[in-house]
Amino acid sequence: MSNxxxxxxxxxxxxxxxxxxxxxxxxxxxxxxxxxxxxxxICVVGPSGCGKTTLLNIIGGLEQPTSGxxxxxxxxxxxxxxxxxxxxxxxxxxxxSTVKKNVMYGTxxxxxxxxxxxxxxxxxKMEQVYTTDKDGNSVPLMKRVNYSKLEREAIAQKYIDMVQxxxxxxxxxxxxxxxxxxxxxxARGYALNSEVLLLDEPFGALDAQTRSQLQExxxxxxxxxxxxxxxxxxxxxxxxxxxxxxxIMSARPGQVKEIINIDLPYPRTQATKLxxxxxxxxxxxxxxxYKMYVDSTKH
Amino acid sequence: xxxxxVKTPKEKKPHGWLKEKLTPRFVKNHTAKRxxxxxxxxxxxxxxxxxxxxxxxxxxxxxFSLWAGWKTALVGLVGVICVIAIWWxxxxxxxxxxxxxxxxxxxxxxVAKFIExxxxxxxxxxxxxxxxxxxxxxxxxxxxxxxxxxxxAWYKPVRAFLDPFVQFMRCIPPxxxxxxxxxxxxxxxxxxxxxxxxxxxxxxxxxxYQGVRNVDLTLVKAAYTFxxxxxxxxxxxxxxxxxxxxxxxxxxGVGAAMTTLVAAEMSGTQFGLGxxxxxxxxQLRLDYCIMGIIVLGLxxxxxxxxxxxxxxxxxxxx
Numbered sequence: 225m226s227n228x229x230x231x232x233x234x235x236x237x238x239x240x241x242x243x244x245x246x247x248x249x250x251x252x253x254x255x256x257x258x259x260x261x262x263x264x265x266i267c268v269v270g271p272s273g274c275g276k277t278t279l280l281n282i283i284g285g286l287e288q289p290t291s292g293x294x295x296x297x298x299x300x301x302x303x304x305x306x307x308x309x310x311x312x313x314x315x316x317x318x319x320x321s322t323v324k325k326n327v328m329y330g331t332x333x334x335x336x337x338x339x340x341x342x343x344x345x346x347x348x349k350m351e352q353v354y355t356t357d358k359d360g361n362s363v364p365l366m367k368r369v370n371y372s373k374l375e376r377e378a379i380a381q382k383y384i385d386m387v388q389x390x391x392x393x394x395x396x397x398x399x400x401x402x403x404x405x406x407x408x409x410x411a412r413g414y415a416l417n418s419e420v421l422l423l424d425e426p427f428g429a430l431d432a433q434t435r436s437q438l439q440e441x442x443x444x445x446x447x448x449x450x451x452x453x454x455x456x457x458x459x460x461x462x463x464x465x466x467x468x469x470x471x472i473m474s475a476r477p478g479q480v481k482e483i484i485n486i487d488l489p490y491p492r493t494q495a496t497k498l499x500x501x502x503x504x505x506x507x508x509x510x511x512x513x514y515k516m517y518v519d520s521t522k523h
Numbered sequence: 524x525x526x527x528x529v530k531t532p533k534e535k536k537p538h539g540w541l542k543e544k545l546t547p548r549f550v551k552n553h554t555a556k557r558x559x560x561x562x563x564x565x566x567x568x569x570x571x572x573x574x575x576x577x578x579x580x581x582x583x584x585x586x587f588s589l590w591a592g593w594k595t596a597l598v599g600l601v602g603v604i605c606v607i608a609i610w611w612x613x614x615x616x617x618x619x620x621x622x623x624x625x626x627x628x629x630x631x632x633x634v635a636k637f638i639e640x641x642x643x644x645x646x647x648x649x650x651x652x653x654x655x656x657x658x659x660x661x662x663x664x665x666x667x668x669x670x671x672x673x674x675x676a677w678y679k680p681v682r683a684f685l686d687p688f689v690q691f692m693r694c695i696p697p698x699x700x701x702x703x704x705x706x707x708x709x710x711x712x713x714x715x716x717x718x719x720x721x722x723x724x725x726x727x728x729x730x731x732y733q734g735v736r737n738v739d740l741t742l743v744k745a746a747y748t749f750x751x752x753x754x755x756x757x758x759x760x761x762x763x764x765x766x767x768x769x770x771x772x773x774x775x776g777v778g779a780a781m782t783t784l785v786a787a788e789m790s791g792t793q794f795g796l797g798x799x800x801x802x803x804x805x806q807l808r809l810d811y812c813i814m815g816i817i818v819l820g821l822x823x824x825x826x827x828x829x830x831x832x833x834x835x836x837x838x839x840x841x
Contacts, residue, residue, distance in 0.1 A: 246538035286744055306750035316745035320763045320840045329759070333750035396840040416749060 229261035232419055232452055233283055233301075238292035240278050240478075252278040254477030255292070260420065263450040267457060267467035269509060271517050275478025276456045280422050283454060284310045296419065306334050309418035313425045315405040317397040323408050324393040327380040330415040337366040383411035386445060403434035407441070414445065423455040427462070436494055439465060447491050460513060464505045465492060472512050482512055628810035633817070636810045650818065653796040656712075656787060657780045657826075660719025664776060668724045669769060672731035677757070682732075693725050697786040710791030718787040723776040730775055734768020735761060767841060770834040774827055781823040796822075 235258040242250040252275040260266055260283075268276050281287040282294050285304040294301045296308065304310075309330070317326050340353040355365040371379070384390055387407040397405055406426055413421055427435045439462060446453060446466075457463050463470050467486050474481040486505055488496060496502055589595065607630055614629035640646035675682040697718055708714035738761055746760045788797030796819050803811035 284748060286747070304744070304747040304750075306748070308748065310745070310748045312741055312745065314741050316739075316741040318742060318760070318763070320766070329746075330749050332759075333752075333755065398840065 229263055231259045231261055232296060233258075233260040233454075234295045234298075235259070235279070235283070236293045236295070238279075238282060238289040238294060240275065240282065240287070241290045251477035253282075253289070254479050256478065256480055258471065258480060260452060260454060262452055265446055265453045265455065265466055265468045266471060267455045267463035267469075268471045268473060269457060269460060269463045269513060270473030270478070270481070271475045271513060272458065274473040274475040276458075276473060277424055278478070279473075280310070280424050280454065280456055283420070284308050284422050286310075306416055307419045308422055309413040309416040309420070310422045310424065311406075311409050311413045311426045313428045315397070315402075315409045317405055317408055317412075319397050322394045322396055323384065323389060323400070324377070324380055326397070326408055327384055327412045327415050328376045330412040331371050331376045331379050331417075333370070334416070335368040335370055337368055340365040340367050379415050379417075380411075383415045384408075386414065387411045387441065401434075403430055403438060406430065406438060410438075410442070410445075414449075414451070418451075420452045420454060423453060425456050425458065427459075428457070435462075440493060442466065443490070443492055460506055460510050461497065464488075464502055464509065465494075465496060470505075470509060472509060474516050481516070484509065626809075628813055632810045633814045636814045637818075640811075640814070646818065649794055649796045649799045649815075650822065652792075652794040653784055653788070653819070654822070656715045656719060656795065657777075657784060660716045660787070661723050661776060661780045663716065664720045664723035664727055664780075665773065667720075668727035668772070668776075669731060671724075672728045672772075673735060673761075673765075675728070675732050676735035677761075689725060689728060692721065693729065697722050697783045698789070701786055701789050705790040708790075714790040715787040715792070715795075718790065719780050719783050722779040722783040726779040727772040727776045730772035731765060731768055734765040734772070737768070738764045767834075767838050770830070770837065774830045774834070777823070777826045777830060781819065781826075784819065 235256055238253055238256045239251070240253040242252060244250055256275075256279060258279075268279065270276055278287065282289050283301065285301050285308065301308075318329065321329065341350045342353050343349070344351045353365040354362045357363050381390075381393075384393060387410055389404065389407055389411065392400065392404065397408070400408065410426070413423075427438055430438065443466060445451075453466075455463075455466060464486060470484045470486060471480055472482040472484070473479065484505065488499070488501060488505075497506075590598075610627075611630050614627040617625045617627040637646070671685070675685055701718065704714045704717055708717060742760050742764065743756060746756050751759060784795070785797040785801055788795040789801060792798050796815050800812055800815040800819065803809075803815060
């Protein structure tokens with residue numbers, strides 16, 4: 225299934241070099257090629273320092289590649305934007321806003337199209353305005369506007385319900401546990417309704433139980449909406465459980481080492497981990513990652 | 524075509540060569556000896572850590588929480604009574620035991636002066652002038668320091684331009700520039716406002732600037748990914764995250780205003796608590812002087828408490 229679907233994001237021979245004063249420059253990414261297709265769930269694993277987060281930052285537009293190009297639908301990525309939502313490991317919630325306001329913030333700057341209305345002087349009713357397109361057809365005239373506050377509240381409520389945080393809308397982040405904070409962050413990312421959702425080790429700081437719970441929640445949501453996800457982790461089990469495609473990266477210099485299609489049917493649950501096929505994938509990925517780790521410590 | 528001059532590349536000095544060259548020999552010798560001594564420690568000969576009653580930690584961890592309000596207030600009151608008792612005692616010792624050379628007004632004398640001046644209204648007249656000066660200087664400082672601090676944090680050139688002045692003025696005690704300000708303002712009310720404004724402005728600018736710089740960069744990144752422009756980022760992230768620092772800066776600013784009051788009222792006036800304290804002190808009328816200081820201090824505490832209540836109300840999310 226991974227070879228079908230429209231390419232959303234294309235990473236073309238991307239290099240990222242961090243200059244170091246009085247020392248050797250750090251090559252974080254050394255010629256990475258990657259295509260992210262519509263409705264894919266991609267997981268990136270690799271040892272620490274393999275440039276996973278750098279890659280995510282480049283897709284998110286928070287960093288620019290030293291050479292090569294990252295494009296979304298063929299347009300070069302020049303900066304961050306609401307078409308690529310990011311969920312950070314450190315939650316990144318605004319401490320001065322309630323849960324609801326935090327989720328609403330995600331939709332604050334998005335524009336959508338609505339038909340232009342005009343008052344008919346004879347009847348005194350509001351009527352749609354029509355215009356002709358280049359083929360001469362009459363089409364409704366549209367304008368781009370922000371969501372109204374009411375619409376934003378409705379969107380926020382939908383995703384707060386989705387992450388099962390109803391009843392906590394008016395709480396401040398300091399009153400929530402780590403898992404609940406991350407749920408708010410996930411709801412905010414989904415409310416953005418972006419093309420791609422970039423997740424930077426979102427469950428890295430959580431305990432095992434909360435992590436399993438949130439993995440299942442994320443799976444349920446993804447199975448429903450099939451939103452293209454780019455998920456970074458260092459947990460091999462996590463990547464096999466979630467991903468439709470796993471990308472293994474090698475460390476220093478960061479490169480794509482192997483791409484594996486995970487051929488396990490959705491819906492998946494924690495019980496999927498017991499299937500022999502899961503174990504095969506897991507062991508294989510673990511071998512590749514662990515071998516790289518051993519190689520890197522030999523020097 | 525003219526022959527291109529081929530530059531012979533200079534041999535690059537290794538990192539830290541200057542530090543290496545500047546280190547005196549005895550320091551190097553000392554470092555070498557220490558490193559050799561550390562390497563010579565035989566870890567296998569160390570015994571296991573002893574663990575018995577004498578070396579195990581305290582039964583209870585240090586408790587950093589606060590007492591209930593009434594308990595704090597009660598113990599605070601006891602503290603105040605103790606200080607007054609010591610003062611009272613010393614006023615006897617100073618006059619009766621140490622002889623004529625030393626003297627100190629006792630609490631009852633000060634209270635008597637307070638009743639006298641409070642009933643004839645002169646105390647309130649002085650206090651009124653001082654309150655007006657503190658509030659006007661403080662408010663002008665708030666209005667000016669908040670934008671200046673934000674500009675300094677937001678635009679690098681503004682910071683580079685203003686920082687030397689701010690850092691320089693912070694080191695100068697206000698008393699030092701009183702004559703200059705008096706001359707420049709012809710000793711009017713403007714001089715007092717200016718002196719208080721300057722002290723509060725410097726304190727608040729530095730604090731708010733640090734607060735703005737303190738913003739969590741992950742929040743900035745998050746705002747950008749939601750499509751925020753610089754203007755949205757400023758109003759939606761920078762201002763609210765610096766807000767607690769603005770309130771802290773205001774409390775520090777009130778403190779600065781109060782401590783500069785005496786200096787400000789040395790600039791040609793017949794009214795004001797600062798002037799009153801200074802002039803009575805110069806005439807060695809200690810009873811009036813102490814009374815003025817106590818009223819000034821109580822007024823400062825009142826202002827601080829008002830700001831504290833506002834701070835608690837506005838930053839519940841912290």
